[in-house]
Amino acid sequence: MKKTTLISAFLLISASVFIISCGKDKPVTSESNEVLTTTDGQVYVVDTLNSKAEWKGFKVVKSDNTSHIGNLKFESGEVTVKDNKLESGQFVVDMNSLTNEDLKDTESNGKLLGHLKSADFFDTAKFPTASFEITKVTEAPAGSDYNTVLDGNLTLKGITKPATFNANVKLKDGELSIATEPKDINRDEFGIKFQMPAAEGLIKNEINVQMKVKAIEKK
Numbered sequence: 001m002k003k004t005t006l007i008s009a010f011l012l013i014s015a016s017v018f019i020i021s022c023g024k025d026k027p028v029t030s031e032s033n034e035v036l037t038t039t040d041g042q043v044y045v046v047d048t049l050n051s052k053a054e055w056k057g058f059k060v061v062k063s064d065n066t067s068h069i070g071n072l073k074f075e076s077g078e079v080t081v082k083d084n085k086l087e088s089g090q091f092v093v094d095m096n097s098l099t100n101e102d103l104k105d106t107e108s109n110g111k112l113l114g115h116l117k118s119a120d121f122f123d124t125a126k127f128p129t130a131s132f133e134i135t136k137v138t139e140a141p142a143g144s145d146y147n148t149v150l151d152g153n154l155t156l157k158g159i160t161k162p163a164t165f166n167a168n169v170k171l172k173d174g175e176l177s178i179a180t181e182p183k184d185i186n187r188d189e190f191g192i193k194f195q196m197p198a199a200e201g202l203i204k205n206e207i208n209v210q211m212k213v214k215a216i217e218k219k
Helices: 003-014 106-116
Strands: 042-046 053-059 067-082 085-100 129-139 148-156 158-173 173-178 184-186 205-215
Touching: 042 053, 053 173, 067 173, 067 205, 085 106, 085 173, 158 184
Parallel strands: none
Antiparallel strands: 042 067, 042 205, 053 067, 053 205, 067 085, 085 129, 129 148, 148 158, 158 173, 173 205, 184 205
16 A cells, blocks of 8 residues: 555544544643533443444545545443433543554555554544533424534544534433434644645545444443
């Protein structure tokens, strides 16, 4: 696999990571949404084995032929339900769980992931986790494909920014599921500014991210 392809794959996912906060270092910015939720209610714990964040990125010419895809696992998370409605929540992502699903060659895939986790990019030794905190939950407008709007704070590499996700939230038999819309996140806002030379194919600053969360009622 050529070096340019490996670097390209990184750039495509760099904004995604979702989710997202430094687990040990304080955010270097204070830009965030005010927390309007409460933790008063029944707690549901994220099922980390059956939850994930999916990413999909593109070169400037956006098509399936120029895309890369992968996943991230949740390290932990909890949500609160009050009066049978989602009230609040926070999700922590394990940055070292980063995967790429379209590069099938084992050696190339391993080299790519090693580079992504290095100080050149995500620096997972310093920033091992990422997070999304829900700050407000509202009902989606009539006619929407989703039933809920989640406002929150997204943190990546120590930088926190407000973020809003449309989502479908379902609660049944002690299990809560959250499936967000596929949403573009701008990696440049999180200080990830690396770009390929134009001759080698520019990478879009945006990465498409979708969270799929399953949480179980805490007994």
